[in-house]
Amino acid sequence: MKSNSPRTLQIIIFLLIALGIIALALGGYLTPLSRIVINPIITAQTWLAKRYQAIQSLITQPADVTSLRQRNTELEAENARMQVQIIELQQQVTEAQVLSTLVDYERRHVENQYIAAAVIARDVSPFMHYVIIDRGSDDGIRRGMPVITQQGLVGQIAAVTAGAARVQLINDPASNINVALQQSGVEAVIIGQVTGEIGLEMIPQNASVQAGDLVVTSGLGGDYPANIVIGQVNTVRSQAYALFQSASVQPSVDFSQLGIVLIITNFQPVDISPLVPAAGTP
């Protein structure tokens, strides 16, 4: 009994010290002390862990690199496939939008019958403003049929083969179209230029022409149906001594971005050349 009492006292003291330490720790009084003790341990632990991981990765790396490279190649191939798919889908969306607009145009102009065609080539000579479309006489295309887009007049079929046709654009220097200004009803002629622009010529001197006036086909001459939009008047040139005024016109169609066009198939141009008196005829 005598020998047990100091041991019990020691245990009680240790317990009290332990409880005191725990209480101090819980109260946060030991934090500075624990930092002093723990920081070197953490540093040593980190150092050792890094060396261990380095050695471990050195041992296992070859297998990982091979599998990662394989996986990387697979992912790259899949990525390339996805990119191609995205491009194809974007093209399809663009095409669908264009076709949708063309269908809208067709529904709004039910008096005409249309065939859609894709522009597949441009004339190889920069002096000629012609395009080639993927529809020909097998599809009912005939020379002289007007070609349009939802924006306006593109041109006229100039030559036809079985599976393709050549379209003379309205900005070709040999193109002359009888037009009218929608607001004033003034009649004039649209002439293509070698620069790819179009100009309004033979406007009567007394006619009032303003920038922004809408230019549409007049139907005179029988080459084109009436009221197809061509563009807007840009600037007007009027000289006192000249017989006519002239103007530059901003075409409504962007001829450099032609993709899909509509051909008006129920319009047959009228050949009025026999009615035009020859030069020198009284």
Added chain:
Amino acid sequence: MVILIGAILFGGLVIIQSTIISAMPLLNGTADLILLTIVAWALQDRVESAWQWCLIGGVFASLYTALPFGVLIAGYVIATGIARLLKRRVWKVPFLAMLAAIFIGTLIVHMLSLIARLIAGTNIPLIPSFNLIILPSLLLNILLAIPIFSLVRDLAGWLYPEELEV
């Protein structure tokens, strides 16, 4: 064999010309891949099919233009003749001959095109045509002349291998 390769080559070239090159103008001028290839071919040593390729290229190009048939062929034939002439005169500096032949050839092809349009009754102003079509086309053709010449020289080396003396 050489004629067949020429037909395939110019078939491909005219498709590239009409779809890509014609849609990439500088002002209003465009490069002429067919003229470049014809002239580069005519300047190669050991090549004996220069006139045949010239005609093949001319026929293919004529199919893709609304110019009267024969205008481009005539232009390419003259350009080939000039190239063959220059090859004899400036044979030691083929790149220089290529540049000179392309310069003259481009002017001839474009002048013939212009004349053909004027004869057909189309009113084309000369100075804008020169500034906006002929000069930019000339620049593009001269820029492309050396790369095309190098490619055609490789092709000629493949089709007409140098004979080795044993």
